[in-house]
Amino acid sequence: MARDIGPKCKRCRRAREKLFLRGNKCISDSCVLMKRGEETESAARRRISAYAIQLREKQKLRMMYGILETQFRNYFERAAKSPNTAAALLTLLETRLDNVVFRLGFADSRAQARQLVRHGHITVDGRRVDIPSYQVRPGQVIAVGSEKGRKLVSAIVAAKEPGVVPWLSANHQQLTGQVLRLPNQEDLKDVPCNMQLIVEFYSK
Numbered sequence: 531m532a533r534d535i536g537p538k539c540k541r542c543r544r545a546r547e548k549l550f551l552r553g554n555k556c557i558s559d560s561c562v563l564m565k566r567g568e569e570t571e572s573a574a575r576r577r578i579s580a581y582a583i584q585l586r587e588k589q590k591l592r593m594m595y596g597i598l599e600t601q602f603r604n605y606f607e608r609a610a611k612s613p614n615t616a617a618a619l620l621t622l623l624e625t626r627l628d629n630v631v632f633r634l635g636f637a638d639s640r641a642q643a644r645q646l647v648r649h650g651h652i653t654v655d656g657r658r659v660d661i662p663s664y665q666v667r668p669g670q671v672i673a674v675g676s677e678k679g680r681k682l683v684s685a686i687v688a689a690k691e692p693g694v695v696p697w698l699s700a701n702h703q704q705l706t707g708q709v710l711r712l713p714n715q716e717d718l719k720d721v722p723c724n725m726q727l728i729v730e731f732y733s734k
Contacts, residue, residue, distance in 0.1 A: 584728070584731035587727040590722070590723055591725075594640070595626070596628075603732070605619060616726060617715055620718050622665070624717075625713070627654065628662035628663075630709065633694065635693065636683045642686075646679060646682070647662045651675060651682070653673050654672055656673075666709050668711050668712060669709065671708050672709070674706075695713070697709070
């Protein structure tokens with residue numbers, strides 16, 4: 531399966547803001563973007579075209595979820611069939627299995643969540659699923675199914691503050707979670723992207 535394996539900190543520098551691609555490192559003093567703050571501010575003052583702004587927003591969202599261009603465009607084409615393209619696109623991205631594992635707090639980053647899924651540590655309704663792009667549905671139960679996975683995830687959960695988005699519920703003792711409903715626009719306010727610019731980019 532194709533994936534972007536380039537340096538993650540470089541993507542944040544390109545987007546000129548934190549995309550939280552490396553988990554705890556992104557909130558520590560070792561964050562590269564924090565060290566290069568003056569350079570980022572200087573670059574932000576340069577004049578750029580409307581197209582470049584739209585492209586940057588699209589690339590930012592794509593890099594956040596760790597998706598290559600072809601797959602991202604396919605998501606947009608599916609979302610474009612909905613009355614609200616922007617909301618539908620975010621819903622498709624948020625309900626990917628790797629993102630749900632991350633949102634449940636079972637991984638420090640989406641990349642780590644993707645690895646947990648690919649290595650067969652995650653089950654959906656008791657069945658092992660190793661496809662990161664699997665779309666979860668309301669009512670489904672996500673769990674850490676393997677013993678090795680439980681050891682890894684237990685250490686991750688113990689090292690962070692408990693907290694789960696409203697459209698999911700999690701039991702961090704049992705390492706299980708459930709999809710209560712699909713996320714709405716209120717739930718997705720923490721996604722730092724201008725969705726309207728992304729819709730305009732693909733609508734040309």
